Each structure stands twice: as structure tokens, then as C-alpha cells.
Amino acid sequence: MSKRPLCAFALLFMAVIWCLNLAGVPFFGNAPPVLPNGCSPDHAVLEGRVYETKSNSFYTTLYIRQVKILSDPNKYSIEQVKVNIKNDLADNTVRPGRKVRLTGDLQQIPLPFNPGQFNERSYYYARKIKWYLEGSSMKAFPPDAWSFEALRCQVKSFLSDKIRELAPFDTGGIFCAMLLGEKQEIGKEDQLLLKLDGVLHIAAISGTHLSFLGWGLFRLLRKLRVPVAAAGGISVMLMMQYGIFTGSSASAMRAVIMFSLAVGAMAAGRTYDLLSALSLSAVLLLLESPGYLYDSGFLLSFGAILGLAVVYPAFSEKKEKRKTAMALKSGLAVQLATIPIQMYFFYELPVFGILVNLLVLPTVGIVLGSGVFGCLAGLAVPFLGELFMLPGAFFLKMYLFMGQILRQIPFASVITGRPAMWKILLYYILLAVWAARGRKEGKKRHILLRYLPLILGVFLLFVRIPDKKLRITFLDVGQGDCSVVMYEGKTYVVDGGSSSVSGVGNYRILPFLKCMGIRKIDAIFLSHMDDDHINGIGELLKAIRNRETTLRIEKLFLSECNDKQEKRKVIEKTGREAGCRILYLYGGDRIKSGELELRCLYPYENTEGDSNEASQVLLLSLGDFRALFTGDMEGAGETAVTEALEQKQIKAQVLKVAHHGSKNSTSLRFLEALKPAAGIISCGEDNRYGHPHRELTERLLQEKVKIFQTKELGAVFLVTDGKRSEVSFQHKKSMVN
Numbered sequence: 001m002s003k004r005p006l007c008a009f010a011l012l013f014m015a016v017i018w019c020l021n022l023a024g025v026p027f028f029g030n031a032p033p034v035l036p037n038g039c040s041p042d043h044a045v046l047e048g049r050v051y052e053t054k055s056n057s058f059y060t061t062l063y064i065r066q067v068k069i070l071s072d073p074n075k076y077s078i079e080q081v082k083v084n085i086k087n088d089l090a091d092n093t094v095r096p097g098r099k100v101r102l103t104g105d106l107q108q109i110p111l112p113f114n115p116g117q118f119n120e121r122s123y124y125y126a127r128k129i130k131w132y133l134e135g136s137s138m139k140a141f142p143p144d145a146w147s148f149e150a151l152r153c154q155v156k157s158f159l160s161d162k163i164r165e166l167a168p169f170d171t172g173g174i175f176c177a178m179l180l181g182e183k184q185e186i187g188k189e190d191q192l193l194l195k196l197d198g199v200l201h202i203a204a205i206s207g208t209h210l211s212f213l214g215w216g217l218f219r220l221l222r223k224l225r226v227p228v229a230a231a232g233g234i235s236v237m238l239m240m241q242y243g244i245f246t247g248s249s250a251s252a253m254r255a256v257i258m259f260s261l262a263v264g265a266m267a268a269g270r271t272y273d274l275l276s277a278l279s280l281s282a283v284l285l286l287l288e289s290p291g292y293l294y295d296s297g298f299l300l301s302f303g304a305i306l307g308l309a310v311v312y313p314a315f316s317e318k319k320e321k322r323k324t325a326m327a328l329k330s331g332l333a334v335q336l337a338t339i340p341i342q343m344y345f346f347y348e349l350p351v352f353g354i355l356v357n358l359l360v361l362p363t364v365g366i367v368l369g370s371g372v373f374g375c376l377a378g379l380a381v382p383f384l385g386e387l388f389m390l391p392g393a394f395f396l397k398m399y400l401f402m403g404q405i406l407r408q409i410p411f412a413s414v415i416t417g418r419p420a421m422w423k424i425l426l427y428y429i430l431l432a433v434w435a436a437r438g439r440k441e442g443k444k445r446h447i448l449l450r451y452l453p454l455i456l457g458v459f460l461l462f463v464r465i466p467d468k469k470l471r472i473t474f475l476d477v478g479q480g481d482c483s484v485v486m487y488e489g490k491t492y493v494v495d496g497g498s499s500s501v502s503g504v505g506n507y508r509i510l511p512f513l514k515c516m517g518i519r520k521i522d523a524i525f526l527s528h529m530d531d532d533h534i535n536g537i538g539e540l541l542k543a544i545r546n547r548e549t550t551l552r553i554e555k556l557f558l559s560e561c562n563d564k565q566e567k568r569k570v571i572e573k574t575g576r577e578a579g580c581r582i583l584y585l586y587g588g589d590r591i592k593s594g595e596l597e598l599r600c601l602y603p604y605e606n607t608e609g610d611s612n613e614a615s616q617v618l619l620l621s622l623g624d625f626r627a628l629f630t631g632d633m634e635g636a637g638e639t640a641v642t643e644a645l646e647q648k649q650i651k652a653q654v655l656k657v658a659h660h661g662s663k664n665s666t667s668l669r670f671l672e673a674l675k676p677a678a679g680i681i682s683c684g685e686d687n688r689y690g691h692p693h694r695e696l697t698e699r700l701l702q703e704k705v706k707i708f709q710t711k712e713l714g715a716v717f718l719v720t721d722g723k724r725s726e727v728s729f730q731h732k733k734s735m736v737n
Contacts, residue, residue: 010279017290030290033108033130035069036076041106045070046081046133049099051149054184060090063129064100080128081106085135097150099141104133113476113714113730114508116347116418116515119294126250126291126298152245156180159375166378166385167371168393175371175392177203181246192548193403196412198353199360202367202399205246206301210255212368214239218263232263250285250292251301257281258305274309278302296345300338307337314435324358331357336431336454340424340461347514348415348550356402367392407547415550417517419461430457464517470596470622472718474656475512476710476730477504479684479691480532483629483656484512485620487596493524494618494629494656496536500684505539512715513551523555523591524580525598525618526571527631528611529564532660534571541571544578553578557585559603561614585616587644595722597621602633602641612659613637619650623722626652628674633658634665645673653725654718655705657681661692671703678727679705680716687711 020027035041048064055061062083068075083102094100109121109132124130143150160180164172174194176185183203186194194200202208214235221231236259243256258277265272282302285292292298312333331354342349350356370392378385406412419427434453468488475482480498484491491513498504513521526534543549556575558568572582586605591598602617615631633641638658644650655676658665660683679700683691692709700707706727708716714730 004273004276004279006276006279006283010282013283013286014293017286017293021290021294027290030125033079035078035106036071039069039071039076043103043136044106044133046078046102046106047075047099048081048102049097049147049149050094051096053094053096053153055087055090055092058087059084060087060092062090062094062100062102064102067131069106079130081131081133082109082124082129083133083135085138089135089138091138091140094138094140095143095150096153097147098143101139101141102133102135103137104135107132107134111714111731113710114512115473115715115730116511116513117508118511122291122294126289126295128289128291156182156245160185162378162385163371163375166374166382167389168386169397171393171396174203174396175375175389178205178209178368179371179375181205181249181252190400193400193407196350196403196406197356197360197399198350199357199399201300202360202364204297205243205249205252205255207251207255207258207305208364209368210239210243210252210259212365213242213372214259214263216369229267232267236260236263250295250298253285254278254281254298254301254305257284274305278305278309296341299341299345303338303341304334307334311336311431311435314437327358327361328354331361339458340419340427343416343419343461344424347418347511347517348413350406350413351411352406356406359402360399363395367395370395410550413550415514415517415519416462417464418515423460427457427461430454430460468721470625470720470722472620472627472654473512474680474682474708474710474716474718475508476714477501477508477536477682479660479687479689480504480536481527481631481656481660481682482509482536484516486516486518487622488594490522490593490596491518491520492598493521493537495527495533495631496524496540497531497533497538498536498684499532500687503539505536506543509536510540510543510549510551519550520552520554522593523557524553525557525585525616525629526559527616527629527633528559528561528614529567529571530611530632533631534567538571538574541574541578541580545574553580556580556582557616558582559585559600559607559614559616560605561603561611562608563611563614595622601628601644602637604640607637609636615658617641619652622720625654625720625722625725626650627654627656627718628652628676629656630658630665632660632662632665634662638665638667638670642667642670642673645670651675653677655679657692657696657700659691660687660689661696661709662689663693663695666696666699668699668702671699671705675703676705678718679707681707681709681711683709683711685711 021030026032046067046069048067050062050064052063053060062085063080064083065080067078067081069078109124109130111121112119160176160182163175163179167175173185173187174190176182186203191200194203217238218231218235221234222228239256239259243252246252258281261277261280262272285298308330312330315329315333335354339349370389374385374389374392377388430453434451437453466489471486473484475484477498478500480501481495482497483494485494496505496509501508524537526537540551540553544551544553575582585600587600587602589600599619599621600616601619603614607614612632613635615633615637617631617633618629620627620629652674653676655674655678657679661681681692697707708727708729710716717728719726
């Protein structure tokens with residue numbers, strides 16, 4: 001490090017940012033936003049300039065900078081804002097560069113409410129966006145005569161349309177991502193296939209693109225006899241503009257900075273040091289936005305270069321001459337350097353990623369060149385553009401074809417879970433020790449001793465120590481229900497749906513399961529057929545059926561009811577297509593796993609009534625601990641369960657309160673029979689039903705039941721060994737907004 005002071009400074013700088021954030025100390029760029037005195041977040045009026053737009057069937061999303069909040073007669077500057085506004089309230093003529101005035105409720109970007117959920121705050125803070133606005137009205141000012149954002153948008157839109165028009169075999173979306181940074185243009189299916197290949201990174205603007213374009217331009221200028229300094233200056237300037245044009249992503253700007261330093265070193269006749277250049281680019285990007293330290297794109301980009309610079313040389317004593325071996329070792333080095341990052345952010349790894357990259361990376365240059373020359377030629381002669389794009393499109397289809405093959409292999413992607421931070425730090429220490437010793441000692445040591453630190457690091461990262469405690473997580477799914485039970489390697493899920501969160505299965509339930517390292521659900525219990533209890537499970541079953549995830553579900557337990565039979569038939573059919581056994585559960589049935597028991601108290605066979613009354617009620621037992629899951633139990637169903645509790649003198653420490661806290665459930669008689677110490681209420685913020693109702697909470701408090709609401713606390717966690725129990729929660733939402 002003494003020979004590379006920039007490296008030491010970069011490490012120290014990152015450590016300071018991390019420690020300050022860990023201690024909760026606000027610091028430059030990463031401090032939470034605060035409204036000026038006298039400004040209210042409710043019905044706020046904002047003015048700003050749009051720099052990016054997105055839209056779907058229902059909403060328009062605007063990203064605005066240079067934002068002012070109006071508080072008559074003053075205007076105050078605030079941080080950048082992401083605006084969601086319904087399409088019928090939006091002005092569809094607004095494009096980047098236009099100034100707009102918006103009215104709506106302003107709120108801080110929330111933290112994730114469940115483990116594994118996408119961290120919007122971290123993502124947007126890194127991009128200097130610190131507010132959300134739910135827009136209620138919008139006014140667009142007349143367009144400026146000229147603005148960079150408007151011009152960039154127009155050029156991008158024109159080029160995107162042209163690329164899609166020219167690209168053969170429906171590869172236009174991938175070409176748009178690779179050349180213009182428009183990753184959202186890739187279809188969901190193609191994204192999945194590239195992800196299985198482990199090559200989704202080729203769609204991001206990165207060092208590969210900048211090396212190909214920048215150095216290609218530099219060599220072209222030199223062949224035209226342009227002096228080194230001038231050729232370098234032109235190349236650097238154009239690559240900077242290209243990085244900004246494609247969205248200024250962390251990976252693109254890292255590549256721009258390093259390319260500029262390499263060209264500058266060449267022009268000045270100085271030696272270019274890869275690690276020093278990497279360190280300087282890290283410091284510059286973190287000075288611009290400290291939030292990048294927690295951004296997956298930033299960490300993967302820098303991790304890949306560190307793998308090539310530090311890990312790759314440890315594989316061999318001398319310079320590798322065989323191209324295949326060199327490609328394989330460099331791919332392995334990148335994987336070793338980035339595996340913990342992939343596990344931490346995505347909770348799974350593509351098993352065949354190294355081998356597929358070995359085939360793909362030598363052809364990426366062809367794809368890029370084909371796309372660039374095809375696009376340029378197509379501007380003048382469309383037929384010529386299509387011809388130039390043909391080789392690149394062929395290779396892209398080959399990548400997708402390999403993904404289709406891997407999709408049929410059950411273990412092509414493995415769910416790993418999120419490793420603890422201490423494991424990640426220790427892994428990198430062992431990796432650094434191995435890399436340092438490998439370069440010094442070469443092949444002198446026995447192969448086992450030589451690779452021992454690396455083997456220990458990988459073992460530590462992947463191995464999970466068994467836990468004999470029972471863990472129950474009541475997920476925050478908005479207005480709905482989902483509970484996950486984990487005990488001695490077994491996983492059970494009780495309900496899974498929401499009426500207020502779209503895509504709850506794909507964006508809340510599945511990420512939690514993957515984050516916990518759960519590859520198999522042993523059983524799912526569906527209390528009844530209301531959407532807010534089953535639609536998330538339906539999404540999981542479809543994803544498994546369509547091979548979009550490697551998660552498996554063994555059994556699906558239903559209870560028959562005359563109400564909503566069509567929905568039950570649909571979930572049965574989807575479950576069978578996903579490889580589940582469909583079983584029916586009735587009062588008196590028991591499921592045991594070691595000391596853990598799940599007993600069905602209700603419904604009985606041939607139970608009449610609507611789906612709420614006939615909700616499946618489960619009693620979970622471990623040692624002296626009891627928990628009762630009640631679905632939307634009410635009416636005759638609650639009466640029957642209460643009588644069973646009284647007759648068998650069943651008590652439970654924890655109650656999953658029925659029907660999201662409805663006043664028509666959880667009667668005083670029921671509470672007196674069960675005697676719970678804690679009640680978990682799963683409901684959504686500002687739900688239209690007013691759950692939990694005041695009458696219900698008063699009954700719980702009267703019986704001295706401690707109340708935990710997911711709408712206030714996020715996910716609620718319960719841990720017990722069968723004797724002592726502990727309840728915690730994700731975070732108090734009122735403290736983080």
C-alpha cells in the first residue's frame with residue numbers, strides 16, 4: 001500500500017463512510033432530507049425540471065431536479081424528487097428538459113419493510129433522489145428553446161426506434177440496453193435468460209463498452225495521423241459525453257474515469273497503474289454520491305476490476321499464454337471477487353456463469369461493433385444497417401438459446417441467501433491473504449495448503465449453521481396476510497396475498513424467502529380463497545411452473561368450502577403444474593416435524609358458510625409455546641374455534657389476529673379462552689377498511705394483549721426455543737419516514 005497511497009486513501013475513505021452510516025451520523029450527500037421551516041409535506045407545491053420519464057398503463061413517473069417547494073411568498077430548494085402521477089392527471093407531452101409544477105403529498109423514500117425487499121432508499125439516495133411525490137395535479141411550462149435533457153431524450157428516442165427497426169430476430173431491446181443504457185427495454189423473458197447465463201452484465205454500459213468504443217476511436221484517430229494528445233483528448237471528451245448520454249451509471253462513469261486516466265498517462269508518457277486509477281475513480285464517485293457505497297452496480301463494477309487486478313495474478317506464476325486458460329482464470333477471478341456482492345444483493349448465483357462467460361465474452365466485442373456500425377449505417381441505408389446488425393443479433397440469440405437450455409436444468413441457479421456482514425468481511429480477508437501468498441509462493445506449496453485460505457473463505461460464505469430455534473416472520477404485505485415459519489431446516493408458509501401491494505409474491509414474499517436462503521417450502525397453508533390471502537402464492541406457483549425461479553413447493557394444504565370454488569380450482573391447477581401435492585386439511589388433522597406440531601382446529605368436513613367463516617385455523621406448538629393462525633375467521637367459524645379452545649383448555653402466547661383487525665372478529669369470549677400475550681395484526685397503511693378497528697384494539701388492550709401491527713412496524717419477527725420467546729420488528733415506520 002505504501003507504493004499506492006491512492007489505494008490506502010480510498011479504503012480509508014470508504015471505511016469512514018461506512019462507519020458514519022453505521023453510527024447513524026448524517027454526512028454529506030447521505031443525510032436524510034429535511035423540509036425548510038414552514039413547509040408542509042401535505043398538499044405540497046413543487047416546481048422543477050424533468051430529466052427522465054417513464055410510464056405504464058396506469059401511472060407516469062417523472063424524475064425532477066432543480067426542485068423548489070413553494071411556500072408563499074417564498075421558494076426553497078429541496079433535493080431531487082421522484083413523482084408518481086396517474087395518467088389521467090399527467091400531461092403526456094412532458095419530456096425531459098421541461099419545467100413542471102406539481103401538487104401532491106411529499107414523503108421520504110421509505111426503507112424496506114421486509115428482509116430481502118428492494119431497498120428503494122439506498123438505490124435512490126445513491127442517485128441523489130430523496131423524496132417521493134404522489135401527484136394530484138400537474139402543469140407543464142412552455143418548453144425551452146434548447147436544453148441538454150430534451151435533446152438527449154429526443155436523440156435517445158430516435159436511436160431507440162431506429163435500433164428496434166433495424167435489429168433482426170427481436171433483439172432490438174437488448175441492443176438498446178447495450179448501446180443506449182436503456183436496460184428497461186429488455187423484455188422480462190430475455191432478462192431471465194441472460195440472468196441464468198450469468199451474462200446480464202453485458203446489457204449495462206461498462207468498461208467493456210468504453211474500452212471497445214474509446215480505444216477503437218483512439219486507434220482510428222491515430223491511423224488518421226491525429227497526434228496522440230489530440231486523439232486522446234477527443235476520445236476522452238466523446239466518452240465522457242457518451243457516459244452522460246447513457247445515464248451516468250456508476251459502472252459507466254467508473255469506466256470513463258479510468259479510460260481518461262489511461263489515455264492521459266499515454267499522452268504524458270507516464271505509467272498507468274490499474275489499482276491507483278480504480279481507487280481514484282472510487283473516491284471521485286463517492287465524493288459525488290456516498291450512497292454508491294451501498295449500490296450493487298457500483299460494487300459489482302469495482303469488484304470485477306479488483307478480481308482481474310488482484311485475484312487473477314494469484315492463479316499463475318507467469319503470464320498465461322493459452323487464451324482459453326486465461327479467459328477461464330480471469331472469469332473465475334471475477335466470480336471470486338464478486339460472489340459475496342451477488343449473494344448480498346440478489347441472494348442467488350448462476351451455477352454455470354463462468355463457463356457461459358467463457359463462451360460469451362470473446363464475442364461481446366462483435367455484438368457491440370455490429371450494433372454500433374449497424375445503427376450508424378442504418379441512418380443512411382437501412383438495408384446496410386440490418387446487414388451489419390446481423391452478426392450481433394445472431395450471437396444475442398445464441399446467448400438466449402443457452403439460457404433456454406439452462407432453464408431446463410433445475411440447479412442452473414442456486415438460492416444462497418444473504419450472508420452476514422462479518423462473513424463477507426472475513427471472506428475478503430481470506431481472499432486477500434490467498435492472493436498475496438499465491439503471487440509470492442507460486443506453486444511451491446502443496447496445492448491444498450496453497451488454496452486453504454480460499455477454500456475456508458468459500459466454505460464460510462456458503463455454510464449455514466443449523467438453528468434449533470423456531471422462527472416465525474409475519475411479513476408486511478400491505479392489506480393482506482403472509483406468515484413464514486422456519487424450524488430445523490423446514491419451512492411452512494401460512495397464506496400469502498395482498499389487496500394493496502401489486503406483485504406481492506414476486507416483490508415481497510419471494511425476495512424474503514431467497515434472502516433467508518430458503519430453496520424449498522415444505523408446505524403452504526391457504527386459509528381461504530380471498531385474493532388478499534392467495535394472490536401472492538399464485539404468483540409463486542406461476543413462477544415455479546414457468547421456471548422463473550428455482551424455489552420448490554412440496555405441498556399445498558387447502559380446506560374445502562362451498563364459497564369461491566372457482567378460485568380454489570385455479571390454485572389447485574396451478575399448484576399441480578408447479579409440481580405441488582394438493583392436500584386437504586380439516587379439524588383434527590396434525591402435521592409434525594420433530595417437536596414442532598401444526599394442528600388444524602377448523603374447518604370441519606362439509607362446513608357451510610362463506611370463505612371467511614370457513615377459514616382454516618392452525619395451532620402451532622413447540623414445547624410450551626403456542627401460536628394461533630386464524631385467517632379471516634369470524635362468525636360461526638370463530639364460535640366453533642372458541643368452543644374447542646374452551647373444551648380443550650388451549651392457550652396460546654401469540655395470536656395472528658383474524659381478518660386484519662376487523663371489528664367483526666376476535667371477540668372478547670375468544671380472547672378470554674385463548675389468553676394471548678401478543679397479537680399480530682397484518683394490515684396496510686391507510687387501508688380503506690379502517691383496519692384495525694378501534695373496537696378490536698380496545699378488546700385486545702382490555703385483555704392486556706400487546707399489539708404489533710405490520711402497517712406500523714414492517715415485518716414482525718418471533719423467535720422461541722419452546723420456552724422463552726422474543727418479538728422484534730423490521731423498523732418503526734413513523735421513525736424512518
